[in-house]
Amino acid sequence: MTSSGLTTAMVRRAVEAPPLITEVDLPPARHFIDGNFVEGSTDRVIDVVDPCSEAVIARIPEGTAEDIDRAVAAALAAQAGWARLVPKERSELLHAIADRLAQNTELLARLESANTGKPLAVSTDDVGQAIDTFRFMAGAVRATTSLAAGDYAENHLSVILREPLGVIGVVTPWNYPLLMAVWKIAPILAAGNTLVLKPSEQTPLTTLKLAEIVADLLPAGVLNVVNGYGPTVGARLAEHPDINMIALTGSVGSGRAVARAAADSLKRVHLELGGKAPVVIFPDADLAAAASSLRVAGFWNSGQECGAACRVLVHESVAGQFIEQLVGEVRALVVGEPQAGEEVEVGPMVSKAHFDRVTGYLERAKKEGVRVAIGGGAVDGPGYFVAPTVLVDVPEGAEVARQEIFGPVITVETFTDEEEAVRRANDVPFGLSASVWTENARRSHGVAARLDFGTVWVNSHLVLASEVPWGGFKGSGYGRDLSIYALDDYSRTKHVMHNHER
Incomplete structure (x- = not known):
C-alpha cells in the first residue's frame, strides 16, 4: 500500500507457466558429510519456503552440534592430504568444479530463484560470478607472491612459507546462497584448507546442490555441509576446538555472536557483515x-x-x-x-x-x-x-x-x-x-x-x-572476500631461517 496518489506496484504473476523446479531438481534433503549425503542425528526438519507463493518446497534436517562434530572430524581427517596437493593439482580441481557449475547453470539458477524469489537474471548472474570466482582462485593459487628468500640477517637465509590454516568453519547468508558460499569455498580450498559450511536454514538448496554436483570431484571430507540454525549449528562451528577459523557473511548481530564464541579458542575470525x-x-x-x-x-x-x-x-x-x-x-x-x-x-x-x-x-x-x-x-x-x-x-x-x-x-x-x-x-x-x-x-x-x-x-x-577485494570497515567487519587478499586471509605465513655460515 502507498500514500494517496502514488504509483502502487503490481506483482507480475506467472500465468500458466511451468513450475521453476520439480522434485528431480531438488538436492538430497540431508547433510553432506565425508563425501556422502547422510541423515541428521534427529528427526527434526526445517521448512524451506518459496517467498513468491509462501508454499513449502522442501524440508531439510535440523542439524545439531553432534552433526557438526561428525563433519569437523571428516574435514580434519581430509585436511593433511588436501594440503599436500601442489597448487597445480588444487587448481585443476577448482577448474573442474567451475566446469561442473557451468554445465548446470540453468538448473542452479532455477533452483536459486525458486528458493529466494530472485528474478532469473539475478540468479543467472550469481551462477556466472560463482564460476568466475572458482576460475580466478584456480589461477591465483598458482601465482602467489611473497617476500623474496634472502639473507636479511648476516649468514642467515630466510624463506617465507605460506601454509593452509587447517579446517575452516563457514556460515553463509540467505541473500546470495550460492555466490556467498562460493566466495568462501573457492579461496578456502585453493589455499589448502578443508571446510564445514552451514548455509542459511532459509535458503540451503543451491549449496546442497553444489555439494551434490561436485561430490565426485573432491576427496571425501574436503567439503562438508550441515544444515541448521545459527544458535545451534553456527555456534558449535564458532566454538569447536578443531576449527582454525570461522568465516561468516551475515548480519552484525551474527558477527558479534560468532566472534564471541570464537574467542575462547583464539581462532581466527573473518566477518563480512552489513x-x-x-x-x-x-x-x-x-x-x-x-x-x-x-x-x-x-x-x-x-x-x-x-x-x-x-x-x-x-x-x-x-x-x-x-x-x-x-x-x-x-x-x-x-x-x-x-x-x-x-x-x-x-x-x-x-x-x-x-x-x-x-x-x-x-x-x-x-x-x-x-x-x-x-x-x-x-x-x-x-x-x-x-x-x-x-x-x-x-x-x-x-x-x-x-x-x-x-x-x-x-x-x-x-x-x-x-x-x-x-x-x-x-x-x-x-x-x-x-x-x-x-x-x-x-x-x-x-x-x-x-x-x-x-x-x-x-x-x-x-x-x-574477482580480482579486487570486497570487505568493510567498522561494523561491516574485517577480512576480505575475492582477490588474492582472500587467499592471504585463509593462509598463514611461516618464516624458516637457515644459518649457512661456514
Whole structure:
C-alpha cells in the first residue's frame, strides 16, 4: 500500500507457466558429510519456503552440534592430504568444479530463484560470478607472491612459507546462497584448507546442490555441509576446538555472536557483515546516469544486498531534479515472480520475518514525517513483495538513513557543501561501500580518500570483479572476500631461517 496518489506496484504473476523446479531438481534433503549425503542425528526438519507463493518446497534436517562434530572430524581427517596437493593439482580441481557449475547453470539458477524469489537474471548472474570466482582462485593459487628468500640477517637465509590454516568453519547468508558460499569455498580450498559450511536454514538448496554436483570431484571430507540454525549449528562451528577459523557473511548481530564464541579458542575470525552505502551526488554529477545506475544498484536482488545504493546524499541545488529522475526510474521497475518473464527486475523479500522487518521500517518512517515519493509499503499477496520505494525529506540521523533496511528502499537526504557530505556519509555504523558522483577528478579522488568504506566507486555503484577485494570497515567487519587478499586471509605465513655460515 502507498500514500494517496502514488504509483502502487503490481506483482507480475506467472500465468500458466511451468513450475521453476520439480522434485528431480531438488538436492538430497540431508547433510553432506565425508563425501556422502547422510541423515541428521534427529528427526527434526526445517521448512524451506518459496517467498513468491509462501508454499513449502522442501524440508531439510535440523542439524545439531553432534552433526557438526561428525563433519569437523571428516574435514580434519581430509585436511593433511588436501594440503599436500601442489597448487597445480588444487587448481585443476577448482577448474573442474567451475566446469561442473557451468554445465548446470540453468538448473542452479532455477533452483536459486525458486528458493529466494530472485528474478532469473539475478540468479543467472550469481551462477556466472560463482564460476568466475572458482576460475580466478584456480589461477591465483598458482601465482602467489611473497617476500623474496634472502639473507636479511648476516649468514642467515630466510624463506617465507605460506601454509593452509587447517579446517575452516563457514556460515553463509540467505541473500546470495550460492555466490556467498562460493566466495568462501573457492579461496578456502585453493589455499589448502578443508571446510564445514552451514548455509542459511532459509535458503540451503543451491549449496546442497553444489555439494551434490561436485561430490565426485573432491576427496571425501574436503567439503562438508550441515544444515541448521545459527544458535545451534553456527555456534558449535564458532566454538569447536578443531576449527582454525570461522568465516561468516551475515548480519552484525551474527558477527558479534560468532566472534564471541570464537574467542575462547583464539581462532581466527573473518566477518563480512552489513552495509548502509551512501551515494554522494555533487552538483556537477551526471544526474541521469546516477539515477539509471541506482535503478540497478539500489534494487538488485530486491535491495537485499549489503552493498546496495540505499542512502542518497545529494546536493540541495540539484535534489529536486535528481529525485524526479530517480522516481521515474523506479516507477519503471517490474515487480514479479521469476517465471513471469525476462522483464521482471524485483522479486519478493526472502521470508515473512524479513518482509515484516522491512515494512516495519517503512511504517515508522512515515509516522516520523518522512515523505514517500513512490512505493512505501507492501504489495498485495500472496508472497512477500514490497513496492520499490524512494523516501525523501529524510532528516539527518533518521532511523531509515542509519539502519540497514535490506529491502527495495532508497532514502534521499540533501547537503550544502563537501564537508557536510563527507561527515554525514561517514556517520553510520557501517563501512562496507559507498559511491561518489562528480565530473571533477580532484574532488573524486579527495572525497573517496576521506570516505570510511572498504569499497568506494566513482560514477558507478555495485560493480564487482574477482580480482579486487570486497570487505568493510567498522561494523561491516574485517577480512576480505575475492582477490588474492582472500587467499592471504585463509593462509598463514611461516618464516624458516637457515644459518649457512661456514
